[in-house]
Amino acid sequence: MSWERSEMSGEWTGHFLMKIHALGLKESDFEKLMANSLADPVVEYNYFMYKVCGIAGLQTNLPFGTTFPLGTKYADAIDIAVYPTVVKLAVDMYDKLWADRVTGCLVEFGVAAGSWLAMQLDNMERCGMIRETWGFDSFEGLPSPDDHRDAPGWYSGQFANELADVAATLDLGSRPHLHLVPGWFSDSLRTPQAQAIKSIAYAKIDGDLYESAVDCLAFLKGRLSNGAVLMFDEWTHVLHQGETRAFFEWVPRVPEYRFELVGFINYRIFFRVWHVSVPDLKCEMA
Numbered sequence: 001m002s003w004e005r006s007e008m009s010g011e012w013t014g015h016f017l018m019k020i021h022a023l024g025l026k027e028s029d030f031e032k033l034m035a036n037s038l039a040d041p042v043v044e045y046n047y048f049m050y051k052v053c054g055i056a057g058l059q060t061n062l063p064f065g066t067t068f069p070l071g072t073k074y075a076d077a078i079d080i081a082v083y084p085t086v087v088k089l090a091v092d093m094y095d096k097l098w099a100d101r102v103t104g105c106l107v108e109f110g111v112a113a114g115s116w117l118a119m120q121l122d123n124m125e126r127c128g129m130i131r132e133t134w135g136f137d138s139f140e141g142l143p144s145p146d147d148h149r150d151a152p153g154w155y156s157g158q159f160a161n162e163l164a165d166v167a168a169t170l171d172l173g174s175r176p177h178l179h180l181v182p183g184w185f186s187d188s189l190r191t192p193q194a195q196a197i198k199s200i201a202y203a204k205i206d207g208d209l210y211e212s213a214v215d216c217l218a219f220l221k222g223r224l225s226n227g228a229v230l231m232f233d234e235w236t237h238v239l240h241q242g243e244t245r246a247f248f249e250w251v252p253r254v255p256e257y258r259f260e261l262v263g264f265i266n267y268r269i270f271f272r273v274w275h276v277s278v279p280d281l282k283c284e285m286a
């Protein structure tokens, strides 16, 4: 199954139709969508964003707020410059969860050296807002990327870190609320330890690759609390690749959730997840 334009097979169309029905759309919308998407993939992406989050016109088909490609000097400088703002938003989202009394733990899928977890832990401890915190990682780096479903540039073993070093950085021994679980998501999320996690307030998906995000999202079904934060660290802003692809494939499988877009900063995106069965609440971060 592929979303690639070069592979517009019957299977692809059938898959798309299933999505259209799952999202409660009409086939006349599908015709329009097909026509639009053939002409302009941005329209296709925005259409799905509109149907899932109620907001369109989100992006300019750039994964980054500049025309300079990632990995070049101006783009890297922008990335570094916005990082403190991303951290501010991430911490504010945690504080908001606490204020809204959203139940559950914090989970990061893809820990690497632990810098993100260190920041979240420091914030929660400084403010006395401690929750159980889980970090899942192979600690062997990324698995092999998929040529079609992942953006170019990733490689197997990227971001490998020794578990012992990460445990030392995060001061695991003196943090009883912190749990690091080594292994591939496809295995570690099936262990009794992971399966015992019943309620998640804050989930950060940072495994970079499509297949990794698929495993994490499958795990999140039935576990995200009403009002939970769902963050993707490697949002591709296109439907056919990476974490974005995994998310839009997952949405029809979780009709019990409604997604509110909090906002994105370059390739990091934040949603609040609301239970359809619970009356409306809104998150205002502006």
Ligand SMILES: C[S@@+](CC[C@H](N)C(=O)[O-])C[C@H]1O[C@@H](n2cnc3c(N)ncnc32)[C@H](O)[C@@H]1O
Residues within 6 Å of the ligand: 108, 109, 110, 111, 112, 113, 114, 115, 116, 117, 136, 137, 138, 139, 140, 141, 142, 143, 158, 159, 160, 183, 184, 185, 186, 206, 207, 208, 209, 211, 212
């Ligand atoms: C970009 S790094 C995470 C960075 C970290 N969250 C931070 O902000 O400091 C991605 C991590 O995801 C892990 N990862 C990716 N796919 C995985 C999988 N399928 N199973 C286990 N770990 C995976 C890699 O080992 C790597 O450490």
